[in-house]
Amino acid sequence: MKRVLAIDIGASGGRAMIGTLRDGKIDMEEIHRFPNEPVTVLGHTYWDILSLFREVKIAIKKAGDIDSVGIDTWGVDYGMIDKYGNLIANPHHYRDTRTAHAKKLDIYGETGTQFMCFNTVYQLMCEDFDEVSKILLIPDLLAYFLTGEMRMEYTNASTTNLTDAHTHNISHTVLNKIKVDSTLFPQMIRPGEVYGYITREICSELPCKSVPVIAVGTHDTASAVISVPASLHDEDFAYISSGTWSLFGTLTEKPLVNAESEKLNFTNELGVDFSTRLLKNIMGLWLMQEVRKEYGVTFSELSDAARGAKGFKYIIDPDSDEFLGMGNMTERIKKALHTESLSMGEIARCIYDSLGLKYRYTLENLQKLTGKQYKKLYMFGGGIRDRMLCETTAAACGIPVIACHEEATVLGNIAVQVADDISHIPQIMKNSINTVVYEKSRTKEWENAYERAKQLFCK
Numbered sequence: 001m002k003r004v005l006a007i008d009i010g011a012s013g014g015r016a017m018i019g020t021l022r023d024g025k026i027d028m029e030e031i032h033r034f035p036n037e038p039v040t041v042l043g044h045t046y047w048d049i050l051s052l053f054r055e056v057k058i059a060i061k062k063a064g065d066i067d068s069v070g071i072d073t074w075g076v077d078y079g080m081i082d083k084y085g086n087l088i089a090n091p092h093h094y095r096d097t098r099t100a101h102a103k104k105l106d107i108y109g110e111t112g113t114q115f116m117c118f119n120t121v122y123q124l125m126c127e128d129f130d131e132v133s134k135i136l137l138i139p140d141l142l143a144y145f146l147t148g149e150m151r152m153e154y155t156n157a158s159t160t161n162l163t164d165a166h167t168h169n170i171s172h173t174v175l176n177k178i179k180v181d182s183t184l185f186p187q188m189i190r191p192g193e194v195y196g197y198i199t200r201e202i203c204s205e206l207p208c209k210s211v212p213v214i215a216v217g218t219h220d221t222a223s224a225v226i227s228v229p230a231s232l233h234d235e236d237f238a239y240i241s242s243g244t245w246s247l248f249g250t251l252t253e254k255p256l257v258n259a260e261s262e263k264l265n266f267t268n269e270l271g272v273d274f275s276t277r278l279l280k281n282i283m284g285l286w287l288m289q290e291v292r293k294e295y296g297v298t299f300s301e302l303s304d305a306a307r308g309a310k311g312f313k314y315i316i317d318p319d320s321d322e323f324l325g326m327g328n329m330t331e332r333i334k335k336a337l338h339t340e341s342l343s344m345g346e347i348a349r350c351i352y353d354s355l356g357l358k359y360r361y362t363l364e365n366l367q368k369l370t371g372k373q374y375k376k377l378y379m380f381g382g383g384i385r386d387r388m389l390c391e392t393t394a395a396a397c398g399i400p401v402i403a404c405h406e407e408a409t410v411l412g413n414i415a416v417q418v419a420d421d422i423s424h425i426p427q428i429m430k431n432s433i434n435t436v437v438y439e440k441s442r443t444k445e446w447e448n449a450y451e452r453a454k455q456l457f458c459k
Contacts, residue, residue: 019414242383249279
């Protein structure tokens with residue numbers, strides 16, 4: 001029986017869990033949890049990548065006897081390596097302001113990736129490559145620190161806006177547009193393949209065994225989506241990966257790249273099994289996280305306050321660029337609503353209602369694109385701890401919301417390491433997850449609010 005270590009690092013924190021597969025079911029045990037706090041220096045915001053690597057090593061030391069390690073993180077961001085194999089600088093944070101005014105390149109037909117000003121392609125346009133030998137996405141960078149081997153895993157590469165939607169390889173057409181040399185990117189690697197083995201130096205330092213570092217679905221959403229207890233071939237379903245971002249989408253066998261998908265700004269990213277994750281990035285609980293910090297309260301206190309506030313009084317577009325940056329979220333929401341007299345409960349209720357309405361809007365656009373009517377909405381990630389969010393989503397979308405697992409990403413990470421074959425993972429998930437179903441009927445209030453919201457979302 002394999003005993004594996006899954007390390008999942010999100011935009012606000014990381015966790016490390018031991019996973020085993022027993023009688024077709026995954027068992028997990030958390031051994032380490034740590035914050036991920038960006039650092040702002042001279043007006044620019046960076047990831048503290050060396051601090052994160054220290055936490056990775058602590059997790060490996062705590063894990064004891066394991067058979068492999070898998071690391072997943074957020075997408076888009078990267079570190080740069082010089083010709084001597086050294087990290088040149090801390091990676092920029094995707095919320096850094098340097099790409100705030102990026103102009104959209106005419107590359108959607110090539111990449112099938114939605115426009116977001118912080119996508120890797122726009123970050124690279126801000127760089128000087130004189131000293132750069134290789135570019136490594138964040139999970140690939142951490143794997144390099146562990147193994148000394150440079151690789152680029154496909155699912156995370158598909159978030160960069162640099163890859164061909166059909167071949168999945170780095171697009172020379174895109175690189176030519178931004179004048180970046182293809183030799184800066186390492187060899188591609190599939191989920192389930194091995195980056196390399198933990199180096200002798202690290203084994204001596206910790207100490208630990210030299211075990212393989214497995215390329216899981218290194219983009220956290222890819223790992224999360226593979227945890228859904230359903231198969232693309234068995235049923236049609238939509239999903240929300242709910243955390244700092246809400247990733248709202250479905251699975252398709254092939255990418256969907258056309259004028260309508262570009263207009264609606266849907267993205268085509270790779271799944272662990274090389275299916276396509278056709279999805280839309282929605283700002284998600286980022287707004288709630290920022291408001292919580294500003295008021296110094298817990299998420300449950302925010303939720304309770306929201307329940308006490310009048311519904312649908314205030315609606316914002318959670319994806320508006322004005323909410324992307326850090327700090328002063330409460331003031332930015334008030335400014336968007338042209339009012340100064342909002343209570344904490346009213347702000348929280350505004351966020352819940354606005355997210356629910358944006359989810360419905362996205363569901364309808366997804367159904368328009370695929371020509372399918374989705375009868376189930378699987379929801380997973382940390383957001384499912386918030387009962388009000390699940391209830392709001394069900395009421396807004398008008399279909400059952402099936403809450404799966406709050407540690408969906410870790411489950412998917414473990415599954416790739418322990419499964420004999422990726423095709424077996426849906427059954428493993430059915431054995432491993434106890435779901436909760438939320439069903440709410442749409443009310444006249446929801447319908448009236450949606451008509452108001454659509455005018456805002458279509459601007």
